[in-house]
Structures are given as structure tokens and as C-alpha cells.
Amino acid sequence: MTALRPDLAIIAEHVAPGTRILDVGCGDGALMAALRDTKRVDARGLELDAGNVAAAVSRGLSVIQGDADVDLAEYPEASFDYAILSQTLQTAKRPDVVLDHLLRVGRQAFVSFPNFAHWRVRMSLLWGGRMPVTRLLPERWYDTPNIHHVTIDDFRSFVAERGIVVEGAWFLSGDKRTGTAAANILAEHAVFLLRKPA
Template identity: 70%
Template sequence: MALRPDLAIIAAAVPARARALDIGCGDGELIAALRDKGVDARGLEIDPSNVTAAIARGQSVVQGDANRDLIDYPADGFDYAILSQTLQTTERPDRVVGELLRIAPRAFVSFPNFAHWRVRLALLWNGRMPVTRLLPVAWYETPNIHHVTVSDFRQLIADKGIRVERAWYLSGDKPTSDAAASWRAEHAIFLISRG
């Protein structure tokens, strides 16, 4: 089975023999891909059924909440911290980003861009929160508690003095350019590091 496009980008960018922590790892799909290329990959996941599925695959995954449990990881315990499609579900994204860069010098952060043109059009046309392929549930069912945009994330990391090493943007499942990413990208992936 092919990896989700954002996970494939992350898997390709993490070098062999690195140590990586996948926060919000789901059933361990990315961990499996990283291990196949020789990465010491581990996971933290809040959903007990996903933890069970990952452990059944032979992966090192513990149940925990990124909002509270990242503090238990040692500083520089990993080379990479990964937070894929989880930032918008955290209570304080700014603090979680700080914890990512405390436990690893580099971090991947990916999220759906709530300023994508289809989202904007749905709000303008219907006056309601949209339901899309990447945001497939109604506003009252969604785990998303923060509606982050590419521009919002760029501002957060600039305010914190965090460096962007690389960014990827996806429209559908295909890469798109940085030009006008704030409204053209459905999904953003950032590789960030300490400033």
C-alpha cells in the first residue's frame, strides 16, 4: 500500500540510521516505511486502537498525548520529531512545536491548510465550515481545534525564531509551488530546525 503523500515526502527526507519520533503516529504506517530504510523510528499515539495495531506490527509505540507527554522525552533524544496532520488537533500548537525542537534538532510538521481556495469558497458561498477530502467530517465531529493556514504557521515559526529548512506543498496529492501556497496548497509539510 502506498504511503499518504505527506508521509511519503517525510519518509524520503529522513536519512537512514536517524532516530525519529512520530507523534500522532496512527497505526504506524510511517514508522514501517522509516524502519524499512534503516531508521530507528518510534511512535507516540493517543488512540488505543492505533497503538494496538502498531504494536501488532512489531513497532515501538506508546500511548500518550502530545499536549502532555512530550515533556517526558529527553532533550535531543531523537534526530527528527515528526508531527503529521496533528498540529491542528493540539491544545497549544506553539508549545507543541517548542517541544518538538527540544526533543530533536529538526522536526517535520504537516497540516491541512485551512486557507485553501476551496475552503475559502465554501465559507464564502455557503457560509458554513466545509467538508472536503482532507477535512472529511462536519465541524462538530472534527478533532481539529485550531484552523491553521500556511501563513499562520510561517508567522508562528518566524515569531519563535525557528528556521525553515524546506517546505513542500500539495494540491490534491500532487506537489505545487511555493507561489501563492497560502491559497493553492491543500496541505503543507515543513522541515523546521532550531534557529
């Protein structure tokens, strides 16, 4: 098995065996394939990019081409144990609506995103005065798919305002896990496990 991207490895570690998942913005299906092969998960995927859909299907995965902003509304309520949105939230036109659908479709939802409040991003703006280009944010301001720049504290505030329950939270600095203390400035990437309030 190919090594998973660090945020996907965290998600894979916490998905229960034998469950049903929907991976929204699944890319080439790396996470789905790993979960199918190691945990016998019934995995489905939704992906916007046709090339990624073809790559996932060539792995024997059930992936359809679609847009999270539009197509998640078509999925029935609680039809999956987990709905997964990895590095896709910040590219959605209406991330609030996408999250609502994610929590409606899945009994629990994993959400991972790059933290735009990381110290390197802040320093780039402070000293260079330009939008940062980093390993995790490699595109320039005019060709980036990121249209909503979210920070860990923004996301925590968002879920608290909506009464969404945080079942787990993990933070990454580079490819290594880091603690929750000062995560908003020290973590480059965040992974949250959420569920709707009872």
C-alpha cells in the first residue's frame, strides 16, 4: 500500500472497519483504496476532476464525477457512517452549506483543511506583503483553487456557533502531529471529526 498523505492517514486510522464512507473530493481515490484494502470499508467517492475520477475508477473504486457544492444535496440523510471532506472545504463556493450536507449525509464527518493562520503564512504576509506560496499552499493567488481562507480558530468558532460536536481534532506541522496548544499558529493542517448534536 502506498503511504497516505498525513491528514488522510489520520482519517484512515480513525475509521471503523466494515463501515460505509463517502469521500467527497476524493482525488485519485488513495484513501478509499486504503480503507477498502485494510478495513473492508464500503467506499464511495465524489470528485470534480475527470482525470482523478478515471484514476480512482481504474483502482476498482466506485467514484462519480460531481461537485460538492451541488451534488451532495442529492444524497439521502444518514446514508453513510462517515462523510469525508479532505482539503476541499476551502475550495467550496459555500463551505457552510457543504458542511451541512456532509453532516446530514454521514453520521460522522471528517474535515481536513490547510490552516491559513500558520506562522509561515503570517510571516509571508508580514515581511513580504504578498500572498504566501508554501509546500501545502503551492499555488499563486491568481491560480489557487482556495477561495475561502479558513483558520483553525475560524473553524472552531463556526462549529461552536452551530452546536456541531467535535469528536476529535488532530493537527499537523509538516508531516508530523503537533499538540492542540497554539495550534492556530503552529499547525499547518487540521483534521476534525464532527457529528450533529443529538
